[in-house]
Amino acid sequence: MSEPTGSGVPLKPLVEALLFVSGSPVTVEQLVKTLEGVSGHQVREAVAQLSVEYEASERGIKILEVAQGYQMVTRRELAPWIKRFLQQAPMRLSRQCLETLAIIAYRQPVTRLEIEQVRGVSADGAIQTLLEKGMIRITGRKEALGRPFLYGTTPVFLERFGLVSLQDLPKLEEFVKKEEPVKTDETVSVTQTN
Amino acid sequence: MSAILKINRKPYKVTLPVFEGPLDLLLYLIQKQELDIYDIPIAQITGQYLEYLGMMELLDLEIAGEFLVMTATLMEIKSKMLLPPEETPEGETDPRGELVNRLLEYQKFKEGALKLEQMESYRRDFISRSPTTLASFEGEVAPEEEWWDLSLYELMKGMRNVLDSMSSKTSQAVREVMEELVTVEGRIQWILEMLVHKPAVYLSQILKEARGKMEIVATVLAGLELSKASQVRLKQDELFGEVEIVRTNR
Numbered sequence: 001m002s003e004p005t006g007s008g009v010p011l012k013p014l015v016e017a018l019l020f021v022s023g024s025p026v027t028v029e030q031l032v033k034t035l036e037g038v039s040g041h042q043v044r045e046a047v048a049q050l051s052v053e054y055e056a057s058e059r060g061i062k063i064l065e066v067a068q069g070y071q072m073v074t075r076r077e078l079a080p081w082i083k084r085f086l087q088q089a090p091m092r093l094s095r096q097c098l099e100t101l102a103i104i105a106y107r108q109p110v111t112r113l114e115i116e117q118v119r120g121v122s123a124d125g126a127i128q129t130l131l132e133k134g135m136i137r138i139t140g141r142k143e144a145l146g147r148p149f150l151y152g153t154t155p156v157f158l159e160r161f162g163l164v165s166l167q168d169l170p171k172l173e174e175f176v177k178k179e180e181p182v183k184t185d186e187t188v189s190v191t192q193t194n
Numbered sequence: 195m196s197a198i199l200k201i202n203r204k205p206y207k208v209t210l211p212v213f214e215g216p217l218d219l220l221l222y223l224i225q226k227q228e229l230d231i232y233d234i235p236i237a238q239i240t241g242q243y244l245e246y247l248g249m250m251e252l253l254d255l256e257i258a259g260e261f262l263v264m265t266a267t268l269m270e271i272k273s274k275m276l277l278p279p280e281e282t283p284e285g286e287t288d289p290r291g292e293l294v295n296r297l298l299e300y301q302k303f304k305e306g307a308l309k310l311e312q313m314e315s316y317r318r319d320f321i322s323r324s325p326t327t328l329a330s331f332e333g334e335v336a337p338e339e340e341w342w343d344l345s346l347y348e349l350m351k352g353m354r355n356v357l358d359s360m361s362s363k364t365s366q367a368v369r370e371v372m373e374e375l376v377t378v379e380g381r382i383q384w385i386l387e388m389l390v391h392k393p394a395v396y397l398s399q400i401l402k403e404a405r406g407k408m409e410i411v412a413t414v415l416a417g418l419e420l421s422k423a424s425q426v427r428l429k430q431d432e433l434f435g436e437v438e439i440v441r442t443n444r
Binding site: 020021022023024062064071072073074075076079082086093095096098099101102103105106118119120121122134160161162163170172173 | 214215216217218258260264296299300302303304306307308309310311313314316317318319320321322323324325326433
């Protein structure tokens with residue numbers, strides 16, 4: 001078992017303790033930097049071992065791989081009791097926010113106008129809310145008329161939706177069964193009903 | 195969306211579902227009647243669309259401008275469709291093409307939003323703790339500083355807070371009006387002088403000393419300029435918290 005330089009303390013309990021106090025996701029880099037003298041590979045190994053032990057011994061907690069790191073969380077099937085204990089209604093995003101967020105997630109970096117063109121309605125309020133919740137951020141300006149802001153998602157977004165990276169987003173094409181492009185060059189077929 | 199829109203029965207017994215916009219409403223009408231999105235019966239759909247707007251009016255709901263723009267688009271397509279094929283100008287495409295593409299595009303992201311919602315609700319069942327701090331063991335070990343990449347947005351928010359407090363300040367006192375020349379260069383110098391004595395200052399603190407909006411704006415710009423030139427770092431301990439201007443050692 002590897003250990004940080006000269007500490008005499010094995011790595012696994014150290015990693016476990018750090019994940020416990022952090023609560024939020026901890027990256028491999030953070031662990032390596034804190035522990036000194038261990039490699040990223042060793043850290044990952046220690047996390048993997050912990051994870052296996054948790055799974056094998058019917059524990060209430062598990063280690064989740066999330067936005068570029070690891071997070072200690074409770075097991076999913078225990079959620080009803082935990083929610084009852086905490087007596088908290090989870091904060092939900094409105095449909096308006098979810099749709100706006102979906103467009104930003106798949107199209108980033110994207111301007112407000114581009115979002116509005118897809119949804120056909122104003123996205124001002126939704127963008128404001130998402131900025132305040134830290135799920136999107138301004139990534140720059142588009143070199144176009146008016147130099148509008150470009151928006152992209154943040155690690156908070158990844159964590160909230162349980163994604164390790166943006167590559168894990170389900171493919172947009174899978175959502176719509178019929179994906180043939182509309183034939184626009186054929187003659188007009190008149191299908192009037194009245 | 196649990197509510198149901200009943201169109202064909204009279205008198206109307208309706209509960210209006212909330213639509214996110216005209217595209218959302220059109221998609222609903224198409225899916226509800228299992229119409230082919232690639233071959234939309236425009237006249238039928240336009241009629242139902244207008245019927246819905248009529249209901250909104252009846253219920254005194256405000257109809258957003260976007261809905262009216264779509265009405266115009268539908269009318270235009272409808273009139274184009276009435277032209278016999280041989281009178282269609284050369285090279286003219288299906289007048290519905292653009293609308294269909296927009297509907298398909300919107301539909302994709304609507305499904306995407308639903309998928310995100312499912313993912314969020316799944317993820318929500320893995321519950322984590324909030325981070326531990328050593329605040330209750332004060333003095334033993336300093337908690338590690340947290341750094342945030344500050345965006346312009348947060349800086350502007352900070353500025354707005356100060357501007358708000360400014361306006362309440364100025365309204366109370368009678369003042370003599372005189373023109374003052376404020377330059378960003380001057381404010382840069384001022385910030386640097388301040389940082390000679392202390393390693394860091396709070397943005398709110400230095401903005402409080404500023405007189406007038408011009409000076410606040412110039413000071414914020416000066417802070418940004420210094421940060422760009424790596425002479426200072428902008429730091430924030432928590433999201434939407436106090437912005438600190440920290441001297442870099444060089």
